Amino acid sequence: MLKLLKNLIKEPMFVIGVFLFLTTVFAGLLGPSLYTPQPRSEFGYEAPLAPRGIEVDLSKNTITHWVVHRGDTLYAKETIKKDSLGNMLNNTALAKYWIGTDNLGQDYVALLLRGLQNSLYVGLLAGVIATTIGTLVGLFAGFKGGIIDDILNMFTNLFIVIPSFVVLVLVSTSFPQGRSLTLIAVLIGFTTWPWTARSVRAQAASLRGRDHISLARINGASNLQIIFKHILPYLASYVFMVFIMQVASGILSESAISMIGLGPLGEGATSLGVILNTAKNQSAITDGLWWGIFPAAIVITVIVFALYLLNNSMEGVFNPRLRK
Amino acid sequence: MAHILEVKDLSLHYLTRFGQKIHAVTDVSFTMKQGEILGVAGESGCGKSTLVNGLMGLFIPPLYPTSGDVLVNGESLMNRSPKDIRENVLSQKVSMIPQGAFNALNPTRKIKDIAADVIAAHSGNKNINKRQIYDRLRERFDLFGMETEHILNSYPIQLTAGERQRSVIGISTLLNPKVVIADEPTSALDVTTQKVVVKMIFDLLEKNIFSTMIFITHELPLLRHVSHNIGIMYAGEFVEYGTTVQVVHDPRHPYTRALMGAMLSADSEQKNRKPTTIEGAPPSLAKKIEGCRFAERCPSARPECRLKTQGLRMVGERLVRCDYAE
Numbered sequence: 006m007l008k009l010l011k012n013l014i015k016e017p018m019f020v021i022g023v024f025l026f027l028t029t030v031f032a033g034l035l036g037p038s039l040y041t042p043q044p045r046s047e048f049g050y051e052a053p054l055a056p057r058g059i060e061v062d063l064s065k066n067t068i069t070h071w072v073v074h075r076g077d078t079l080y081a082k083e084t085i086k087k088d089s090l091g092n093m094l095n096n097t098a099l100a101k102y103w104i105g106t107d108n109l110g111q112d113y114v115a116l117l118l119r120g121l122q123n124s125l126y127v128g129l130l131a132g133v134i135a136t137t138i139g140t141l142v143g144l145f146a147g148f149k150g151g152i153i154d155d156i157l158n159m160f161t162n163l164f165i166v167i168p169s170f171v172v173l174v175l176v177s178t179s180f181p182q183g184r185s186l187t188l189i190a191v192l193i194g195f196t197t198w199p200w201t202a203r204s205v206r207a208q209a210a211s212l213r214g215r216d217h218i219s220l221a222r223i224n225g226a227s228n229l230q231i232i233f234k235h236i237l238p239y240l241a242s243y244v245f246m247v248f249i250m251q252v253a254s255g256i257l258s259e260s261a262i263s264m265i266g267l268g269p270l271g272e273g274a275t276s277l278g279v280i281l282n283t284a285k286n287q288s289a290i291t292d293g294l295w296w297g298i299f300p301a302a303i304v305i306t307v308i309v310f311a312l313y314l315l316n317n318s319m320e321g322v323f324n325p326r327l328r329k
Numbered sequence: 330m331a332h333i334l335e336v337k338d339l340s341l342h343y344l345t346r347f348g349q350k351i352h353a354v355t356d357v358s359f360t361m362k363q364g365e366i367l368g369v370a371g372e373s374g375c376g377k378s379t380l381v382n383g384l385m386g387l388f389i390p391p392l393y394p395t396s397g398d399v400l401v402n403g404e405s406l407m408n409r410s411p412k413d414i415r416e417n418v419l420s421q422k423v424s425m426i427p428q429g430a431f432n433a434l435n436p437t438r439k440i441k442d443i444a445a446d447v448i449a450a451h452s453g454n455k456n457i458n459k460r461q462i463y464d465r466l467r468e469r470f471d472l473f474g475m476e477t478e479h480i481l482n483s484y485p486i487q488l489t490a491g492e493r494q495r496s497v498i499g500i501s502t503l504l505n506p507k508v509v510i511a512d513e514p515t516s517a518l519d520v521t522t523q524k525v526v527v528k529m530i531f532d533l534l535e536k537n538i539f540s541t542m543i544f545i546t547h548e549l550p551l552l553r554h555v556s557h558n559i560g561i562m563y564a565g566e567f568v569e570y571g572t573t574v575q576v577v578h579d580p581r582h583p584y585t586r587a588l589m590g591a592m593l594s595a596d597s598e599q600k601n602r603k604p605t606t607i608e609g610a611p612p613s614l615a616k617k618i619e620g621c622r623f624a625e626r627c628p629s630a631r632p633e634c635r636l637k638t639q640g641l642r643m644v645g646e647r648l649v650r651c652d653y654a655e
Contacts, residue, residue, distance in 0.1 A: 151390045216432040220497065223385065223427065224447045225419040227412070234446070238437040 012322045019322070022314030029308050033125045036118030043102055043112040050287070050294045053105040053113075105296040107280070108287040116280060117300055123269070123276040124256050124305070127190040131255030134194025136248040139201025144232050144240075146202070147209025158206070161199045169196035173258065177267035184270045193258045201247050208243060212236050242323040246316050253312035260305055277301045332400075333541050334361040334384070334508050339397035341376075341383045344390070352395070352614050353379040355565045361508070364540045368556030368573070370549055370588070374611060376565040377545050381510050384543070385423045386414045402507060420451055424506035424539075426498050426530075428513035433497050434485035441466055441481040444500045451504055470499055472536060473529060491522040495529050502538050510543045515551065527555065549592055553577050561585045564611045564622040571647025581644050581654045583627045621651070629653070 013019045104113040146157035176192050177184060212218060212235075221231050237244075256277075262268050263278025264285065280301040284290065289297030341354040354376045361367055371377055382392055384399055386406030399406045401422045406414065427433050435443060445462045463481075470477040475495060485493055494514065502509060511530065515523040533539060544555050552559055552573065559576040561569045561584065569582040580586045590605040609626040612618055621627070624634040631653065641648040644655065 216427055217435040220427050220433045220500070221435070221443075221446070222389075223387065223419055223425045224500065225415045225450050226446060227415060227450075230446070230450070234438075235435050239435075 016318040019318035025311035033121040042115035051106040120277040127259045128252045128256035130190035131193035132252035135198040135251045139198035142202040143205025147206040161202045164199040186269045249316045253309045332360040335400040337398045340395035366542045366556045368552035368559040369545045371562030375562045424501045426501045426511040426514045509539045568650045575647045582649045
C-alpha cells in the first residue's frame with residue numbers, strides 16, 4: 006500500500022491531478038461558509054472588478070459616482086462637487102465584484118462556490134451509485150456465467166441501447182415542481198452504470214477460470230465469498246479508476262442537463278450547470294458578457310480535467326505493463 | 330463398511346450453449362479401500378479433470394451428471410444442493426490438490442488468511458477466534474517441516490514454486506479429508522521440486538493426515554512409484570484397470586501399450602529405443618460413438634472393432650476394455 010503510494014507520488018500527472026482536485030474539493034466544501042459575499046448589486050451582470058458606488062475623496066474635495074451599466078458601457082463616472090451634496094455621503098461603501106455579478110446582481114464568487122459544492126455532491130453521489138450497481142451486476146454476470154450472465158447482459162445492453170441522455174431529459178421533465186440535487190444525482194447514477202457493468206463483467210469472467218478461484222471453490226467457499234474475497238480485491242484498482250471516471254461523467258452529465266434547463270430546480274439548488282443555464286437564458290452569451298459563462302465553464306473543466314489526470318496516472322501505476 | 334469411495338457407472342456430460350451434450354466421462358466404476366492409492370492416467374482431454382469434479386460432487390454448469398452414483402463412506406454425492414456439498418463434503422470428506430500451484434493462491438491475500446478461510450468455513454462455529462485458527466494452522470504447518478512463520482505470513486508471490494505447492498497441499502488437507510484427489514500436483518514443477526512435493530504427500534500419508542488418495546497425472550513413471558492401482562482413461566472411459574505392476578509392466582489394452590511405448594525413459598537400456606507416437610487424435614465426444622473408441626488409432630484394430638461397443642472384461646486378472654486383448 007505504502008509502496009503504491011510512493012509510486013503514485015513519483016508520477017507528476019498524479020500530483021497535479023490530486024492538487025487540482027483537492028483544491029476544488031476544499032473550495033467546494035469550505036468556500037460557501039468561509040467567503041462572505043459582497044452585498045447584492047442593484048444592477049444585473051455587473052462587470053468584474055468594476056468599481057461601483059460612491060467614492061468620496063476628501064483631500065481633493067470630490068465625490069466620484071460610479072454608474073454601472075449592463076453590457077455595452079461598463080461604467081461611467083461623474084464628478085460632483087462636495088458642497089452640492091454635503092457630508093452625508095462620507096460613509097458610502099465601494100463594492101467590487103471579483104468576477105462580476107449574475108443577472109440578479111449576486112456576487113459570482115459566492116455563486117460559483119455554492120455551485121461547485123453542489124456539482125461535486127451530484128457527481129460523487131452519481132459516481133457511487135453507478136459504480137456500485139455496475140460493479141455488482143458485472144461481478145455476478147461475469148462470475149456466474151450461463152443463464153444469469155445472459156439475463157444480466159441483456160439488461161445491461163438494454164440500458165446501453167436506450168440513450169441515457171434522453172431518459173434523463175424525460176424523467177427530469179416529469180418533475181416540473183422541483184428537482185432536488187439528490188434526485189438528479191440518482192437519475193444520473195441509474196442511467197450511467199451499464200458501461201461499468203460491461204467492463205467489470207469482462208474482467209470477472211476472465212478471473213472465473215483462474216486457479217485460485219478453483220482452489221477457493223474446492224475448499225468450500227460460497228459464491229458470495231468468492232466474489233467478495235477473491236474477485237473484488239483483484240479488481241479493486243480497476244473499480245476505483247472506473248469510479249473516478251463515473252464521478253467525472255456525473256459532473257458533466259449534470260451540467261449538460263442543467264444547461265438545457267432540466268437540472269436541479271429550487272431554493273439553493275445552484276449547480277455549475279444551473280449558472281450556465283441562467284447565463285444562457287439571460288442572453289449573456291449574445292451580449293458578450295463573458296463573465297456570465299466562463300468562470301463556471303472553467304471550474305467544470307478543471308474538476309473533470311483533474312479527475313482524468315488522476316485516472317490516467319493511476320492506470321500507469323496500477324498496470325505494471327504501462328509502467329515506465 | 331468396506332469401501333471408502335465407491336463409483337458406480339458414473340457418466341458426466343457438459344451441456345453447451347446450443348444444447349449439445351459433450352459426454353466427457355462415460356460409465357466409470359471403481360471402488361477404493363481405506364489406505365488405497367489409485368493412479369489415473371490418460372492424455373489431455375480424456376476426462377480426468379471432469380472425473381475429479383464428479384468425484385467431489387462439484388457440478389458447476391455447464392457440467393452435469395448423466396447417470397451413476399458416487400458414494401463416499403456410503404453417502405451419495407448425487408442430487409445434493411451445492412450448499413450441502415460445500416458445507417459437508419468439500420475439504421472434509423473429499424479434498425483436492427489442484428494443479429498449477431503457481432496460480433492456485435490468491436495473490437492479494439496472505440497464506441494464513443487463505444488457509445484461515447477454509448477452517449472458518451467449516452468450523453460450524455461462526456465466532457471462532459482468529460488466534461485459535463492461526464494456532465491450528467501453525468501446528469499443522471509445523472508438521473510439514475517448513476518455515477511456518479515465514480510461509481504463513483507471506484503473500485504467494487513471495488514464495489518459491491515448491492513452497493507454494495506445499496502450501497496448497499497443506500491448505501487442501503487441513504481438515505483431514507477422507508479422500509484426497511491430487512490433480513497433476515507435480516505438473517509445471519521442475520524435477521527437484523516435484524520430488525519435494527511427492528515426498529510431502531508421502532509424509533502426510535505416513536502421518537495419517539489422510540490415507541486414501543487418487544493421483545491423477547499424465548506422468549506414468551511417477552505413478553509407478555506412488556500408486557497401488559492404476560486406471561488408464563481414454564475418451565472418457567477406463568480402458569484398463571489393474572494393479573500398478575500389471576498395468577505398467579504388462580499392459581494388455583492396445584492403448585496402454587501405445588502409451589507405454591510413447592514414454593521417454595532415462596534408463597540406459599532404453600537408450601536406443603525410439604519412442605513411438607499414437608497417430609491421430611481422440612474422437613469427438615459430442616456424438617454417440619459406435620464401436621470401440623480407440624479403433625481409429627489402434628494398431629491392431631479389426632473391422633469388427635468399429636461396429637461393436639467394447640465392454641470391460643477380465644484379462645490377466647485385470648479389467649480391459651477390448652475384446653481381442655490377451
